[in-house]
Amino acid sequence: TTHNKCWIHNTVEMNRFLFGLCLVASLIQISQSIQANPNFVSNTLGSNMVLQRAPQSANLWGWTQKGVTTTLVWNGRFINSTANDDGLWLISLPPTPAGGPHKFTLKSSQGDSVVLRNVLFGDVFFCSGQSNMEFSISNVFNATTEIKAADKYPNIRIMQVARDVADQPKRTVSQFKTTWNVASSKTIVNGKDYKLDSWGYFSAVCWFFGKNVYDNQKIPVGLVASTWGGTYIQAWMNPEALAECPNGQVPVEEEDQMAVSNQIAGEMAPNPRRPSVLYNAMVAPYLNMRVSGFTWYQAEANVGHADFYRCAFPAMIRNWRKKFPSNGDSPLPFYFVQLSTWLPKTPIDAIPDMRLAQTSALSLPNVGMAVAIDLGDKASPKGNIHPRNKQEVGRRLALNALAIQYGKKVVREGPTAVKATKTEGDNGVTVNLVLDPNTLGSPIVLVPHPKYCPNPSYCGNSAEIQGDDGKWNNAKIQVKGNSVSFSVSSKIKAKAVRYAYADWPVTVIFNKEGLPMPPFVFSL
Numbered sequence: 001t002t003h004n005k006c007w008i009h010n011t012v013e014m015n016r017f018l019f020g021l022c023l024v025a026s027l028i029q030i031s032q033s034i035q036a037n038p039n040f041v042s043n044t045l046g047s048n049m050v051l052q053r054a055p056q057s058a059n060l061w062g063w064t065q066k067g068v069t070t071t072l073v074w075n076g077r078f079i080n081s082t083a084n085d086d087g088l089w090l091i092s093l094p095p096t097p098a099g100g101p102h103k104f105t106l107k108s109s110q111g112d113s114v115v116l117r118n119v120l121f122g123d124v125f126f127c128s129g130q131s132n133m134e135f136s137i138s139n140v141f142n143a144t145t146e147i148k149a150a151d152k153y154p155n156i157r158i159m160q161v162a163r164d165v166a167d168q169p170k171r172t173v174s175q176f177k178t179t180w181n182v183a184s185s186k187t188i189v190n191g192k193d194y195k196l197d198s199w200g201y202f203s204a205v206c207w208f209f210g211k212n213v214y215d216n217q218k219i220p221v222g223l224v225a226s227t228w229g230g231t232y233i234q235a236w237m238n239p240e241a242l243a244e245c246p247n248g249q250v251p252v253e254e255e256d257q258m259a260v261s262n263q264i265a266g267e268m269a270p271n272p273r274r275p276s277v278l279y280n281a282m283v284a285p286y287l288n289m290r291v292s293g294f295t296w297y298q299a300e301a302n303v304g305h306a307d308f309y310r311c312a313f314p315a316m317i318r319n320w321r322k323k324f325p326s327n328g329d330s331p332l333p334f335y336f337v338q339l340s341t342w343l344p345k346t347p348i349d350a351i352p353d354m355r356l357a358q359t360s361a362l363s364l365p366n367v368g369m370a371v372a373i374d375l376g377d378k379a380s381p382k383g384n385i386h387p388r389n390k391q392e393v394g395r396r397l398a399l400n401a402l403a404i405q406y407g408k409k410v411v412r413e414g415p416t417a418v419k420a421t422k423t424e425g426d427n428g429v430t431v432n433l434v435l436d437p438n439t440l441g442s443p444i445v446l447v448p449h450p451k452y453c454p455n456p457s458y459c460g461n462s463a464e465i466q467g468d469d470g471k472w473n474n475a476k477i478q479v480k481g482n483s484v485s486f487s488v489s490s491k492i493k494a495k496a497v498r499y500a501y502a503d504w505p506v507t508v509i510f511n512k513e514g515l516p517m518p519p520f521v522f523s524l
Helices: 002-036 143-152 191-196 204-217 252-261 277-286 306-323 350-363 390-404
Strands: 050-052 059-063 069-074 077-082 088-092 099-108 113-129 156-161 176-182 221-227 293-297 334-337 367-370 417-425 428-435 444-446 463-466 472-474 476-480 483-488 496-499 509-511 520-523
Touching: 050 221, 059 099, 069 088, 077 088, 113 204, 113 277, 156 204, 204 221, 204 293, 204 390, 221 277, 293 390, 306 334, 306 350, 334 350, 334 390, 350 367, 367 390, 417 496, 417 520, 444 476, 463 483
Parallel strands: 050 113, 113 221, 113 293, 156 221, 293 334, 334 367
Antiparallel strands: 059 088, 069 077, 069 099, 099 113, 156 176, 417 428, 428 483, 444 509, 463 472, 463 496, 476 483, 496 520
16 A cells, blocks of 8 residues: 555656656747747738738748648638748638638648738739838818727728848838737827827828728728838839949948938937848838739938939839739839928929929829828928828828729829920910810819918919010919910010929819819920
């Protein structure tokens, strides 16, 4: 009996010891697995996300070891993927209509396991650019009301990338301002102290764009914001795209100035203006993601280099379309904001020249432009370069999406001049504009009292005709129905005509939908 009691006691102790060893070994194994493979599922994915709906096939992906099998369990389906030589596994889902929620369970033959919950299918948009895209919802007009209204949009899901640079393309994002989250008054701002965080999350332009799309389409919308204020377009382009525009090196003195001005919370941030560093860190991790389109608000940093931008902007768009999964024969839609007003210390004509350079992208298919020259905000607490009316910017971007992408019969832009003709006589010169009929919509409106001009030296004249002496003459504007003409009474040999060509243009020509005529310059 004594022997049996001793044996039982020793057995219990031994079992405890062995159990402890097994537990430690298991923890070590789990720890080693996590350390060896932290990116089994890409961190650009997650619970609460939106995946691209049918007719496209959304992707799930991640990394493990070569030859390892990953299995997706979803709605009774089992879908396998074997990791390639780089360890990438990728599963293209069957085209799935908008809706949800869905649950995805992913397991690898090495024992990795991840569950993604509350996933919706809808349309996913990638929003990028510099500070006017980074500008957070907490800074807009009526911010409190707008933040509260987010509670009505649980089918909009948001993600915002934190600032980061890299010399080589990254597989994953280093850190986020917010990972995938259900939109609400608590998630679209930085908690209780959001008013103290000027450049937190979420991107106001991206939000109002997505909100307008959702209001019209009533399908889930996923918004990914990847932004960094004060950055050149070169930083968002990979070497392949930059090679199309060889004269695009960042001037050293401007790069040094950026390093000085780009301080965050008293610490010197990495210089984000070097070529390709933002593409590598803040775009490349998403290149396996199926998206519905892009929105872009950038060019302020490149003011003064309009000729380069004319080449670089279309080159970047073509390259992003090439690198992201395609939509078949239809190029991915790209919507951008033409620069708003600004009182800068730049060479004369630099800002209006950049606005014209931005229009080079309109030569590409499925590209839409939101004009913002009438939205100036001299009193903006974030500087007059950052107008607060992002609601209207988002609405105008969404109008482009509704027309280009969703086939809606909406007026998406103001009356747009495509060329001009002149008539010269004893009574002076008259220039008649030829307008794009697709931009007319309702009759044109001539605003009788232009908006406040904060500084006449930056505002110029609304319409001007240039004589052969090189002088620009203030022109009278006449609107009759959908016809627009400019005239001067002096006898000059007209060489060119322009409209809204100023840092802070006095915009007077609109359609009844409230959309302004875009700036232009034409030779005569």
